[in-house]
Amino acid sequence: MPISVGQKLPEFTFNVPTADGPSARTTEQIFKGRKVVLFAVPGAFTPTCQNNHLPGYLSHLDAFKAKGVDEVVVVSVNDVHVMKAWAKANDAMDKIGFLADGSAVFAKAVDLVLDGNAFGMGTRSLRYSMLVEDGVVKILNVEDSPGKADISGAEALLAQL
Numbered sequence: 001m002p003i004s005v006g007q008k009l010p011e012f013t014f015n016v017p018t019a020d021g022p023s024a025r026t027t028e029q030i031f032k033g034r035k036v037v038l039f040a041v042p043g044a045f046t047p048t049c050q051n052n053h054l055p056g057y058l059s060h061l062d063a064f065k066a067k068g069v070d071e072v073v074v075v076s077v078n079d080v081h082v083m084k085a086w087a088k089a090n091d092a093m094d095k096i097g098f099l100a101d102g103s104a105v106f107a108k109a110v111d112l113v114l115d116g117n118a119f120g121m122g123t124r125s126l127r128y129s130m131l132v133e134d135g136v137v138k139i140l141n142v143e144d145s146p147g148k149a150d151i152s153g154a155e156a157l158l159a160q161l
Contacts, residue, residue, distance in 0.1 A: 002142070003110040008135050010109040014075070014099040017084030030097070031135040034070040037157060039129040040107070042114055042146050043121060044078045044086035053127065056154035058092055064154075067161040069131075073097035077104045077124045101125065114146055129157045 003009070009027050016025045030036060041053050057064075057072055064072055073096060076083065080100040087093040099106075107113050107125040114124040129152035131139040139160050141152045150156065 002112055003137060003140070005137050005140050007137055009132060009137065010106075012106045012109060014101065014106070015080035015083075016100065017080050017087060017093070017098055019093075022080040022084075025097075025099070027135065030071070030073060030099075031132050033134055035068055036132045037064055037069050037072040037129065038075065038132055039072075039152060039154075039157075040075045040112065040125040041127055042076070042116060042124040044076050044082050045089075048127070048147050048149050050086075050090075053149040053153065054086075054090060054092070054096075056149065057096060058090065060154040060158055061095060063158055064161075067158070069161075071097055073099055075099040075101050075106060075125065077101050077107055077122075112142065116146075128152050129154075131157065131161065 012027045013024050015022050039057060078100055079102040083098040083100045087098045101107055104123045112126040112128055114126045116122055116124040127143040127146050129141045130137050143152050
């Protein structure tokens with residue numbers, strides 16, 4: 001059953017890109033005692049993710065901070081090197097946290113998995129957004145189609161805060 005509002009995120013260690021190379025960052029380090037926006041995309045550089053989802057969060061960073069959000073992070077079923085390239089290509093390296101879930105372990109743990117085999121993409125994450133406070137999901141918005149970023153877009157989540 002997919003994770004839902006009121007549940008705690010599972011313990012997980014993400015690979016994250018840094019200026020000094022890949023590093024590890026746990027869910028505890030990211031979420032404990034903090035208010036964090038987490039959004040998930042099926043794949044870095046894919047059309048909706050690149051042209052709509054990520055840009056929306058980048059352009060609304062200040063508005064999220066004004067609502068008390070400590071950090072905005074994005075997770076994708078891509079390796080840490082792809083995530084670093086995506087962050088750099090969008091001038092977002094020091095603005096948003098990029099979390100690599102290369103084997104879809106986190107996506108499976110929260111049961112928000114997309115079967116992308118028909119598109120040659122294998123197992124991916126569903127597109128969603130959530131507000132997490134101290135590791136607990138407070139708001140969860142899951143798209144009904146991977147090609148849309150309406151329900152999970154930055155403006156929709158911002159309106160819920």
